[in-house]
């Protein structure tokens with residue numbers, strides 16, 4: 387078993403069992419009593435595992451029973467907002483990216499992900515009234531940050547990088563935006579980059595706006611074995627294994643920010659969000675991967691470039707991981723996908 391699988395299995399164990407020591411470190415209030423009317427529930431941490439929090443139990447059951455909201459697909463609506471319309475993507479290139487092709491590779495992805503069969507999977511998710519999320523992304527700009535907090539970033543530092551980019555006017559204050567802090571290979575995120583996660587998403591308030599943002603680190607020199615797909619650690623679709631890994635991590639965080647921007651909309655009973663349920667599954671067993679000219683593994687071409695992007699959870703037909711949802715046909719219904727209902731193959735394969 388390769389190292390990447392081992393590290394992933396660790397993270398997955400935390401998520402499924404909720405008993406891992408490292409995961410507990412993030413549960414700041416698990417030992418406290420909930421106030422009256424609330425119970426401990428698994429909710430998303432935004433980092434790929436669930437944490438316990440006090441929430442009103444009726445919020446889940448009452449809203450999930452609304453006829454307008456999809457149910458029975460292994461992921462549940464919890465009452466919070468989703469990003470229905472066009473998602474505006476902003477990049478903040480933190481650190482030293484000179485001579486690195488990452489911005490070319492990832493900007494092309496951000497420009498072509500919207501409208502794709504892949505991102506169309508997110509249209510199976512709705513708000514509380516049953517309005518579906520739209521398959522629309524607008525790459526809306528970028529800025530740079532020259533190590534304003536050095537090479538060791540805390541979670542709070544990442545939030546400050548975003549708020550400072552907005553407050554300085556480098557990027558607009560956009561409540562329909564998702565701001566990605568992309569850190570260069572020499573930068574560490576000290577709450578667990580490489581050991582507990584490869585990226586995460588969250589939300590904060592800047593001015594009077596609810597700002598959605600994410601951290602995506604370049605694992606090239608720090609943790610290829612834990613944050614790059616095992617197939618592409620030597621040769622990758624765009625000849626940049628770190629950036630090609632970031633392509634999948636970016637996609638993961640964007641689809642979670644879309645369906646669960648504030649951590650209170652779509653997640654499962656373990657606090658896993660849509661992309662968490664399919665992390666590191668690339669569709670190889672379904673024959674969805676192919677070999678690029680330079681010998682790397684990819685599973686989709688967007689804007690003329692090949693990428694290896696993880697599957698996402700389809701919120702229909704009982705729920706399953708997939709790489710695409712046809713935009714010309716409604717999602718399958720009935721029992722045809724019943725075999726995926728018990729999907730539990732985490733850690734069983736790496737591709």
Ligand SMILES: [Zn+2]
Nearest residue numbers: 433434642662
């Ligand atoms: Zn996630």
